[in-house]
Amino acid sequence: MAEGGGQENEAEDKTEAATPRRIEKAREEGQVAVSRELAGLGALAGGVLGLMIALPPLGAEMMRGFRGAMARSHELVPLDAAIEMARLGLMAALPAAMLAAAGAVAATFGQTRLLVSAKGLKPQLSRINPLAALKRLFGVEGAIEFLRTLIKLGLVGAALWWAVGDIAGLPALLHLPAGALLARSGQASLDLALAALAAFAAIAALDYLWVRFRHLRQLRMSRQDLKEEMRESEGDPHIKARLRQIREKRARSRMMAAVPKAAVIITNPTHFAVALAYDQGGSAAPRIVAKGADAVAARIREVATESGVPIVSNPPLARALFRLELETEIPPEHYQAVAEIIAYVWRLGGRGQAG
Numbered sequence: 001m002a003e004g005g006g007q008e009n010e011a012e013d014k015t016e017a018a019t020p021r022r023i024e025k026a027r028e029e030g031q032v033a034v035s036r037e038l039a040g041l042g043a044l045a046g047g048v049l050g051l052m053i054a055l056p057p058l059g060a061e062m063m064r065g066f067r068g069a070m071a072r073s074h075e076l077v078p079l080d081a082a083i084e085m086a087r088l089g090l091m092a093a094l095p096a097a098m099l100a101a102a103g104a105v106a107a108t109f110g111q112t113r114l115l116v117s118a119k120g121l122k123p124q125l126s127r128i129n130p131l132a133a134l135k136r137l138f139g140v141e142g143a144i145e146f147l148r149t150l151i152k153l154g155l156v157g158a159a160l161w162w163a164v165g166d167i168a169g170l171p172a173l174l175h176l177p178a179g180a181l182l183a184r185s186g187q188a189s190l191d192l193a194l195a196a197l198a199a200f201a202a203i204a205a206l207d208y209l210w211v212r213f214r215h216l217r218q219l220r221m222s223r224q225d226l227k228e229e230m231r232e233s234e235g236d237p238h239i240k241a242r243l244r245q246i247r248e249k250r251a252r253s254r255m256m257a258a259v260p261k262a263a264v265i266i267t268n269p270t271h272f273a274v275a276l277a278y279d280q281g282g283s284a285a286p287r288i289v290a291k292g293a294d295a296v297a298a299r300i301r302e303v304a305t306e307s308g309v310p311i312v313s314n315p316p317l318a319r320a321l322f323r324l325e326l327e328t329e330i331p332p333e334h335y336q337a338v339a340e341i342i343a344y345v346w347r348l349g350g351r352g353q354a355g
Contacts (some may be wrong), residue, residue, distance in 0.1 A: 273304075
């Protein structure tokens with residue numbers, strides 16, 4: 001009882017739709033939605049097509065052979081006549097059987113998208129467990145299967161009833177000539193085959209929708225399953241956060257190493273600090289080699305003071321440059337302001353606090 005309750009609770013927890021990765025993983029394990037009715041429809045369609053192709057030429061030959069055998073029945077050995085008729089019948093049935101098999105294979109591979117997996121052939125002890133079999137037979141699955149059978153019988157019966165038409169007119173067919181009787185029989189057989197195909201097509205469509213619904217229902221996931229899948233695909237969030245911290249720490253170390261080589265530090269004066277490097281003899285514009293806010297800004301000012309790099313307070317310019325990325329040149333709209341600061345620092349001729 002405890003085990004059954006656990007399974008029910010587990011089923012209740014699986015409230016989320018299966019992700020594409022979960023569906024693909026199940027497919028790799030051989031779990032796909034396959035409708036037997038759709039495979040049966042493919043076999044029936046192939047068989048009907050084979051009969052329509054083979055019967056017209058072979059049917060006439062069979063009739064001639066049967067007529068000759070009856071006319072020479074006193075001369076022929078019964079066994080030889082039976083073998084000849086069996087050969088003609090086999091020739092008529094062989095194309096139908098081959099096309100029926102091809103139709104079933106095509107319908108199956110069409111559903112599985114050419115999937116070939118041996119995992120589905122592994123024996124499952126639950127399938128041979130008598131208790132599990134009784135539960136499937138008399139449980140909800142058995143009731144659903146019984147209802148499906150009734151629906152199939154109803155659809156096929158209605159289609160055949162429509163194809164047969166007026167039953168009261170059947171005795172009149174016996175008074176028709178042989179040729180007309182054969183033509184009427186062929187037309188009636190074709191009508192029956194088409195009606196059966198239509199009924200089985202409706203059954204196969206409904207069955208495929210039902211099988212696919214059950215397949216997706218069995219693949220449903222719990223919220224914990226979604227978290228584990230996300231962790232597997234994107235990595236553990238804790239590990240990612242730790243790696244991000246390591247990368248930021250290394251980037252900050254490289255940034256601090258560039259501060260002593262800067263030409264000037266522009267501050268807010270306390271909230272922001274931006275270090276600019278400039279090659280006096282080069283043609284490139286000054287570029288941002290370090291920047292920071294609050295504690296990082298304080299550390300930049302501290303390193304700059306220790307290294308003797310001039311610090312200039314210009315809040316508007318500091319806020320504007322702080323929005324730019326590291327190792328980028330300053331935009332043209334800031335050329336004049338930065339040039340004035342660098343010229344001011346050069347005029348001082350010293351290093352340290354520039355004011």
